[in-house]
Amino acid sequence: MQDNLQNLFADRLAEQSGQTHFASDEHQTAKIIQKIIAERRVATIAKTSLSDELNLELSSIFPVLGVEEIAASADDFVLQVSKADAGITTATFAIAETGTLVEIVNDDRERLISSLPPIHIALVRARDIVPSLDDAAPRLNQVYLSGISNSVVTFISGPSRTADIELRLVLGVHGPHEVHAIVLHSDRSD
Amino acid sequence: MVLTKCMPSFSTQTEVTRMTSHRYRILSQKISNAILAKGRAAALYSAMARGREARSKAFARLEGAETFRDDIRTIKQDSIERLEELLGTFSENARQRGAKVYLASNAEDANHYIVELAKARNVRLVSKSKSLTSEEIELNKFLEAEGIKVVETDLGERIIQLAKEKPFHLVLPAIHKTRQEVAELLSAELQKPVSDDMESLMKAVRESLREVFLHSDMGISGANIAIAQTGTIVVETNEGNARLVTSIPKIHVVIVGVEKIVGTMREAAKLIVAHPMSATGQRLTNYVSFISGRLPLAGNFEGRELHIVILDNGRLRMRDSASFREALYCIRCGACMNVCPTYGVVGGHVFGYIYPGPIGIPWTAEVHGLDKAAEFAPLCISCGLCKEICPADIDIPMMIARVKQQDIEANGQLLVNEFLSEAESFARVACAMAPASNWLLRRKTMRIIAERLIGIDRRRPLPEFAKETFLQWFRKRESRTTESDSKAVYFVDLYANYNDPQLGKMAVELLEEADVQVAVPPQKSSGMPYVSYGELKKAEKVALYNIQSLYPFATKGFSIVSTEPTASYMLKFIYPKLLGTPESNLVAQHSIEIFEFLSNLKSKGRVHIKSRTSGKVGFHISCHQRALSSGKFTVSLLREIGLDVKVIETGTCCGMAGTFGMKRGPLGFDLSEEVGKPLFELFLNSGVDFIATESSVCKIHLEQGTGLRVEHPLKIVKAAFER
Known part of the structure; x- marks a missing residue:
């Protein structure tokens, strides 16, 4: 069942031009990220808060690849993220039937990491993939009923797209032209 | 002679009809120009065809497709019903989150609020994501008048902004522009040559708009939905421009029509499926943002404001109008445009003021005035397809007929429309005079006269008129009153009565051979042209006549069968709308196309091949x-x-x-x-x-x-x- 959900998620995200990778653990996740950024010659990267384990893995990879990480506390943070080659974020959950990553944030900094750089890498735990939009409702209700703290929830179903000129599909007009979802703790790792 | 005889009640040339003829000439010129612009028409045609195909594919795979339109309609219906309550709840919850909520009664009020806010905060540059509501009130013009630069960030909207045009299509505003034209516009704007390959165009757009995102002091977005329960604004974009407009600038202003408010997340979840399915066939729009209050940026709250301007501008009046209330159920998907035959030829510049396409006619009439709507309302040819495709099942055709009615009441009717809606009077005379009338109507000189005097195009062949009408034939023949358990009234309509009585006879014979008891009570033609040309009072009259004649048969269990689909359509859908009586509802229930009726007979074994x-x-x-x-x-x-x-x-x-x-x-x-x-x-x-x-x-x-x-x-x- 879970395997099916992961496949469905990957298929549906692919319909919208996004790619899905599967990782059994943090080490493998780091390897996948390494491959993506090495192939695309990523020089600067922005990331939201990740698990300590993954941070540790990445901190050993970035210097080797010569990747510079943007400090979350930088004064000109927006300008810097705007120049970054890739952003790494965590999706709170994902919806299989629509190939959607659900990002829930309380600071716009995190929205910029997934919307400004040309490459967006999003992590989601395998057990956080729900089958359908209907199943997303209870998870969203948790956000809203837990108090009145402000939030922005974004459904991301692939890279930025337009067909405004001559109906030609073009990816990445404003935001990412590539979206990579990495399914963590997956039983079907790459 | 013939012609004057059947024009007894035609209006003389008064001031008002001259007003109509003036408009008619302008619209005719615009149509001619649009027909000549072949490239544009071809681009529009393929965009629309793609839209229709994508929608029908998406609809076919949708779970719960059979109740989908009902569900969407119910959500909108309930939300509009509870509008006052929802508006209060939304405002309170959004304020709790620190947002400033402003209910603007009209365009001037909304523009004033936003312009004053911009001036007070010393705003120099505004980034905007697509908002039809802001176009409705022409917000950009007012900001620019204060020396504030406004930049549209949706690609299509940006192109038409640079071209100083209005959207050609709702979902694809710049579909009429070629790559070469876009390159020229960008080169002029950026003051450097931009070549016309897609990659160069996209690079130029991305780079120039990125600067705008980073340096704008105010971001203005529309909203696809507002959720009362949580004070949330929902914004959908495929390009992701709204994400940047609503996050980077210190001030975020939302302009949203009051009809966009729904109760809960559950309802919003249905609508975020309905929007892209009807517009592009996607399962979801690429980016759907649920914005609940303003967030800090990198921990910093300083100067970060959220203003939500909720626009009335005629909507609350529409809500109180029995005829136009349904227009508020519109979710702005553009599906009605994609299926509209005449829109497909002329595009949104001719078929629209600010709101384009079929639903644009009632919306324009209500928010921009009857005169603006009357400029393009005649483009509706009453095919009714927009109602069939609308995700909220809005009766757009009937609302358009009401707009046309208001127009002719205020400005008079065109002679040709008046003549054609009285086609039955003409047909009666033509039949009486057949075959002389047929000979006359074949004469070239006669057709030229008819074209000049009345406006019937000489190039269009007209059907011949029969010496004996179907109704005359039926009345003359021996009565056959054999009782049967299967009973039908044959509703003949104009063509089978006056032009092709043979068709009517065949229908009666076929039914009688299957032992169906056939009755043909007195009847008039169904009166569709009255609806097409906005003559709704006359349409009501003919509906009443037919219903009074047919109702007694319906009560006795007769089916009402027709060989003309439009006649069944009138009986089934239009008469109940026009009259709203139990009698018209019962006749509607009993109305059936002849082939559906035959196929029932066949399955009962009463007819055999x-x-x-x-x-x-x-x-x-x-x-x-x-x-x-x-x-x-x-x-x-x-x-x-x-x-x-x-x-x-x-x-x-x-x-x-x-x-x-x-x-x-x-x-x-x-x-x-x-x-x-x-x-x-x-x-x-x-x-x-x-x-x-x-x-x-x-x-x-x-x-x-x-x-x-x-x-x-x-x-x-x-x-x-x-x-």
Whole structure:
């Protein structure tokens, strides 16, 4: 069942031009990220808060690849993220039937990491993939009923797209032209 | 002589009708120009065809598709019903989150609020994501008047902003612009050459707009939905521009129509599926942002404000209007535009003011005034397809008829419309004078006179008139009052009565052979032209006459059968709307197309196929038949008698639209030809021997457009049932 959900998620995200990778653990996740950024010659990267384990893995990879990480506390943070080659974020959950990553944030900094750089890498735990939009409702209700703290929830179903000129599909007009979802703790790792 | 005799009540040329003729000339000129702009028309045609195909694919795979339109309609209906309560709840919850909520009563009020805010905060540069509501109030103009630069960030909107135009299409505003034109616009704006390959164009757009995102002091977005329970604003974009507009600038202003408020997340979740499904066929729009209050940026709250301007501008008045309330159910998906036959030829610059397309007619009338709407309302040819495709099942055609009615009451009616809506008076005289009238109508000089005097295009062949009408024949023949458990009233309508009584006779004979008790009470033609030309009072009169005549039969269990789909459509859908009486509802319940009725008889074993035939036939579904059965009963009977049937369709109307295609010039014959061409091509390339269609007017158009023989399917199956 879970395997099916992961496949469905990957298929549906692919319909919208996004790619899905599967990782059994943090080490493998780091390897996948390494491959993506090495192939695309990523020089600067922005990331939201990740698990300590993954941070540790990445901190050993970035210097080797010569990747510079943007400090979350930088004064000109927006300008810097705007120049970054890739952003790494965590999706709170994902919806299989629509190939959607659900990002829930309380600071716009995190929205910029997934919307400004040309490459967006999003992590989601395998057990956080729900089958359908209907199943997303209870998870969203948790956000809203837990108090009145402000939030922005974004459904991301692939890279930025337009067909405004001559109906030609073009990816990445404003935001990412590539979206990579990495399914963590997956039983079907790459 | 003939002509003056049947024009007893025509208005004389007064000030008001001159006003109408002036508008008519301008609109005709615009249509001619649009027809000549072939490249634009081709781009629009492929955009619309793609939109229709994507939607129908998405609809086919949708879970719960059968109740989908009902669900969406119910959500909107309930939300509009509870509007005051929801507005209060939304405002309170959004304020709790620190947002400033402002209810603007009209455009001036909304513009004033936003401009004053911008001035007070010393705003120099505004980034905007697509918002039709901001276009409704022409917000950009007012900001620019204060020296504030406003930049649209949706690619299509940016292109038309640079071109200083209005959107050509709702979802694809710049679909009429070629790559080369876009390159020229960008080169001029950026003051450096931009080449016209997609990659260069996108790079130029991305780089120049990125600067705008980073340096704008205010971001203005629209909202697709507002959720009362949580004070949340929902914004959907495929490009992701709204994410940047609503996050980077310190001040975020949302402009949202009051009708966009729903109660809960559950309802919003349905709508975020309905929007892209109807617009582009996507499962979800690429980016759907649920914004609940303003967030800090990198921990910093300083100067970060959220203002939500909720716009009334006529909406609350619409809510109180029995005729226009439904317009508020519109979710702005653009599906009605994608299916509209005349919009497909002329585009949004002609078919629209700010709100384009079918739903644009009632919206324009209500928020921008009747005069603006009347400039393009005549482009509606009453095919009714917009209602069939609308995700909220809005009766757009009836609202448009009401707009036309208001227009003729204020400004008078065109002579040609008045003549054609009284076609029955003319037909009666023409039949009485046949065959002399037919001889006359074939004379070239007569047609030139008819064109000049009345406005009937000389190029359009007209059907011949019969010496003896169907009703005269039926009254003369011996009465057969054999009681039967199966009873039908034959409702003949104009064509089978005056032009082709043979068709009516066949229908009666076929029914009687199946031991159906057939009655033909006094009746008038269904009166569709009255609806098409906004003569709703006259339409009500004829509806009342027919209902009074048919109702007693309906109470006795008679079905009301017609060979003309438009007649069944009128009885089933339009009369109950016009009259709203229990009598009209009962007649509607009993109304049925003849092929559906025959197929019921066949399944009861009361009619049998006695001989088979062969041949390739192309079936044309008339628009009004789409609302009834989409021709499935006809197609299966034609197949059962051995014919190789191909349903041939473009996904829109053939363009004849009753009497519309008979009218002189651009707003008539020319436009109907342009709409028809792609369909004619499909028929000509299909290799069929002949065409079958039930509509008498589609028949005229298809015969002329394809040169193929066009038959009423009843005439084809009659022989197979007989032998």
